[in-house]
Amino acid sequence: MAFVAVLVGIVLSWLMRLHLGWTNLAIPGLHLLSANGAPGNVMTPEFYLQLMTMHATIMVFFVLTTAPFAAFGNYFLPIQVGAEDMPFPRFNMMSFWITFSGFLVLLSSFFVGDGPTLGGWTQYAPLSAIGTAGGPGEGTGVVLWAVSITLFCIGQLLGSLNFITTTLDMRTRGMSLMRMPLSVWAWFITSVMGLTAFAVLMPACILLILDHVAGTSFFVPSNLVVNDQLLPHSGGSTLLWQHLFWFFGHPEVYIAIVPGMGIVSHVLIPNMRRPLLSHRVMIYSMVSLAVLSYMVYGHHMFVSGMNPISSIAFSFPTLVITIPATIIVLIWLGSLYGSRLRINTASLFALGFISMFISGGVSGFFLAQPSIDILLHGTYFVVGHFHMVMGVAAMFGIFAGTYFWFPKMYGRMMNETIGKVHFWITFAGTYAIFMPFHYLGLAGVVRRYQAFAPDYMQRFTPVHQAITIAALTTGAAQLLFVYNVIHSRFWGKPAPLNPWEATSLEWSTPSSPPPFDNFGGKLPVVYHDPYQYGIEGSTGDYVMQTSPEQIHTKSDEV
Amino acid sequence: MATTVQPPTVTKIEKPSGPKSGNGGWRPLVPVGGDARSVQEYAPPPASTGIWVALAAISMTFAALTSALIVRRGGAVDWQHFTLPSILYLNTVVLLASSVTLELGRRRIAAYMGGVRSTAQHPARWLYVTFSLGLLFVVGQYIAWRQLSAQGLYLATNPSSSFFYVLTAGHVLHVLGGLGGLHRVIRKLSRLDLRRSTLDATARYWHFMGALWVYLLVLLWMKL
Numbered sequence: 117m118a119f120v121a122v123l124v125g126i127v128l129s130w131l132m133r134l135h136l137g138w139t140n141l142a143i144p145g146l147h148l149l150s151a152n153g154a155p156g157n158v159m160t161p162e163f164y165l166q167l168m169t170m171h172a173t174i175m176v177f178f179v180l181t182t183a184p185f186a187a188f189g190n191y192f193l194p195i196q197v198g199a200e201d202m203p204f205p206r207f208n209m210m211s212f213w214i215t216f217s218g219f220l221v222l223l224s225s226f227f228v229g230d231g232p233t234l235g236g237w238t239q240y241a242p243l244s245a246i247g248t249a250g251g252p253g254e255g256t257g258v259v260l261w262a263v264s265i266t267l268f269c270i271g272q273l274l275g276s277l278n279f280i281t282t283t284l285d286m287r288t289r290g291m292s293l294m295r296m297p298l299s300v301w302a303w304f305i306t307s308v309m310g311l312t313a314f315a316v317l318m319p320a321c322i323l324l325i326l327d328h329v330a331g332t333s334f335f336v337p338s339n340l341v342v343n344d345q346l347l348p349h350s351g352g353s354t355l356l357w358q359h360l361f362w363f364f365g366h367p368e369v370y371i372a373i374v375p376g377m378g379i380v381s382h383v384l385i386p387n388m389r390r391p392l393l394s395h396r397v398m399i400y401s402m403v404s405l406a407v408l409s410y411m412v413y414g415h416h417m418f419v420s421g422m423n424p425i426s427s428i429a430f431s432f433p434t435l436v437i438t439i440p441a442t443i444i445v446l447i448w449l450g451s452l453y454g455s456r457l458r459i460n461t462a463s464l465f466a467l468g469f470i471s472m473f474i475s476g477g478v479s480g481f482f483l484a485q486p487s488i489d490i491l492l493h494g495t496y497f498v499v500g501h502f503h504m505v506m507g508v509a510a511m512f513g514i515f516a517g518t519y520f521w522f523p524k525m526y527g528r529m530m531n532e533t534i535g536k537v538h539f540w541i542t543f544a545g546t547y548a549i550f551m552p553f554h555y556l557g558l559a560g561v562v563r564r565y566q567a568f569a570p571d572y573m574q575r576f577t578p579v580h581q582a583i584t585i586a587a588l589t590t591g592a593a594q595l596l597f598v599y600n601v602i603h604s605r606f607w608g609k610p611a612p613l614n615p616w617e618a619t620s621l622e623w624s625t626p627s628s629p630p631p632f633d634n635f636g637g638k639l640p641v642v643y644h645d646p647y648q649y650g651i652e653g654s655t656g657d658y659v660m661q662t663s664p665e666q667i668h669t670k671s672d673e674v
Numbered sequence: 675m676a677t678t679v680q681p682p683t684v685t686k687i688e689k690p691s692g693p694k695s696g697n698g699g700w701r702p703l704v705p706v707g708g709d710a711r712s713v714q715e716y717a718p719p720p721a722s723t724g725i726w727v728a729l730a731a732i733s734m735t736f737a738a739l740t741s742a743l744i745v746r747r748g749g750a751v752d753w754q755h756f757t758l759p760s761i762l763y764l765n766t767v768v769l770l771a772s773s774v775t776l777e778l779g780r781r782r783i784a785a786y787m788g789g790v791r792s793t794a795q796h797p798a799r800w801l802y803v804t805f806s807l808g809l810l811f812v813v814g815q816y817i818a819w820r821q822l823s824a825q826g827l828y829l830a831t832n833p834s835s836s837f838f839y840v841l842t843a844g845h846v847l848h849v850l851g852g853l854g855g856l857h858r859v860i861r862k863l864s865r866l867d868l869r870r871s872t873l874d875a876t877a878r879y880w881h882f883m884g885a886l887w888v889y890l891l892v893l894l895w896m897k898l
Binding site: 276277282312316330331334352353360 | 719720721723724727728730731732734735737738739741742745746748749750751752753829830833836840844
């Protein structure tokens with residue numbers, strides 16, 4: 117599902133990029149997507165915003181949350197802790213189908229009334245709560261959006277429930293918490309975040325729906341006049357939605373990125389043939405990221421008009437949260453330093469993840485200062501920042517996971533040559549797209565504008581055109597990945613059971629793909645830490661978690 | 675690449691199956707001689723962890739609504755106070771009483787499953803009482819809504835009534851879920867297929883619904 121969603125998301129971003137580069141370009145077939153958003157196949161400003169909203173919603177919710185967390189997590193978390201299955205398989209199925217129906221509801225808004233909502237993925241009230249007075253798509257479109265996200269929340273809550281219970285209760289013999297692979301830790305931390313974050317977004321969406329269909333005034337203030345209409349609502353709080361939304365919204369970006377961190381660590385370690393500098397510090401850093409992520413949400417609201425003192429209060433933890441993030445990066449770099457890294461597509465994408473995370477993270481330092489953020493908040497600087505650190509980095513995590521686990525999932529290897537070409541085009545393309553965003557932002561180019569034709573930003577149009585070309589190229593390169601997945605699925609080289617010579621439990625299953633109960637009727641017993649590579653005194657350079665071989669290492673004595 | 679070896683053959687220990695002693699999971703799959711207490715199944719109780727996780731999520735949801743209420747009321751010029759319908763207090767008593775009967779039912783079932791058959795009564799009797807009290811609570815809440823709407827207070831009338839309806843309806847939905855759980859427990863008990871963890875989890879959920887309702891009542895009483 118995430119696969120379809122990401123393709124839809126990419127196409128939407130193409131449409132927007134084309135429009136930004138060539139404002140009056142007619143895109144054939146565009147009118148099919150919108151009843152009156154594209155007269156003569158030329159995008160109207162409103163339709164641009166509708167596309168932007170849908171791109172963001174699909175990408176953030178239905179790709180970055182589902183793919184690295186729900187998809188890989190559901191497949192590999194039970195295997196990696198040595199369980200036959202999740203404890204509540206029925207909830208799991210419900211979780212998938214509810215999420216899927218949420219996606220369908222969201223897509224259906226393209227074909228209803230004036231089309232989807234144009235309020236952005238943050239859907240700021242009051243403008244999102246006033247119905248059609250707010251513009252096309254603000255009536256039915258918003259309601260469909262809110263229904264879709266409510267469904268999504270329910271799906272994720274059920275999923276998180278399963279993840280947490282599996283991790284706590286279904287571990288096999290010998291699998292202590294510290295013997296869980298980092299990917300399991302990442303999914304576990306993510307599901308704890310998801311449980312608390314989506315439980316807040318869901319009531320917010322319900323209140324938003326009520327403001328629409330039941331005439332309540334949770335979010336709409338008194339005497340609000342929009343488009344010369346006095347609205348019947350009264351007394352609502354204009355900031356309430358932002359508080360509820362960002363209390364969810366900031367943990368959400370960590371929900372997107374932490375599974376990536378876990379996957380990247382899990383992919384890098386077997387390729388480095390050595391464990392990370394510290395398993396524990398890595399885990400503690402991810403936990404503190406999760407805890408801090410609830411205390412920083414106000415940094416999205418520096419320009420909302422809230423009390424400046426709260427800006428400072430939110431700025432401080434925002435800077436503090438860079439400490440665990442930096443520790444994580446330093447652990448990766450320190451572990452990589454001097455290791456003889458096996459270069460394959462999975463490890464390349466893992467390196468790409470680290471690169472994106474650093475590049476995108478550094479711009480976060482600037483945005484964490486309220487005074488600088490006020491200048492940059494409405495510009496492409498922010499767009500570049502979050503696309504790199506959250507969007508593309510998480511995508512690289514997904515790619516790394518796919519190339520790494522594909523042999524386990526389908527019993528066949530993916531094509532390395534195509535994979536490497538795919539990596540290099542994607543890596544270069546990503547920088548070509550998102551680095552210029554930072555410069556555009558510093559130069560004052562405003563985000564969420566559909567065109568810059570008559571004003572001072574017009575001279576940047578060539579930059580936008582260049583970005584558009586890069587985006588089209590990079591997007592097209594993803595076809596290589598699609599081809600590689602489909603081709604390798606059916607005609608790829610048969611994979612050995614443990615192609616990466618890795619130690620964790622998913623490589624000890626009796627077949628690839630694993631049998632229905634994961635281990636063929638016998639649960640494994642775990643004797644070792646998850647990443648035993650390059651151990652002196654052992655028979656090889658790695659020791660499987662299930663190997664009863666006695667080895668004497670410091671970490672075992674502890 | 676250093677020298678690699680085939681992973682050594684893995685010793686695997688089979689999950690214990692078949693009859694076990696002790697009084698752990700009591701899910702008598704195969705009643706021996708018509709007696710419900712003989713066979714135990716190896717059953718890790720994920721339900722008990724799962725229910726705590728679910729309760730945490732529900733708490734977060736109502737905490738979010740609470741903070742919305744406080745923020746909305748703080749900045750409101752249009753907040754109208756109204757008196758809560760007195761039937762709510764009666765409903766509270768009903769819901770709390772249902773928690774008591776549920777505990778009585780659990781004792782009875784545990785005694786029955788543990789082999790101490792104190793009475794010949796069907797152990798599910800108290801569960802039926804709990805279930806009926808739960809239904810009574812839902813009906814009572816419905817009557818409260820009718821009384822409010824008779825006063826002209828609808829969902830959209832005023833922010834205070836909006837929050838009243840949203841919070842009570844949210845709670846009633848969760849109580850209905852609890853009733854579904856109770857129904858499942860009763861059905862499983864009648865088939866002698868009940869796990870202790872299922873019953874415990876359902877009971878925990880049900881008590882939580884009572885506690886949540888008391889919290890909501892105090893909140894509404896103080897804030898509306």
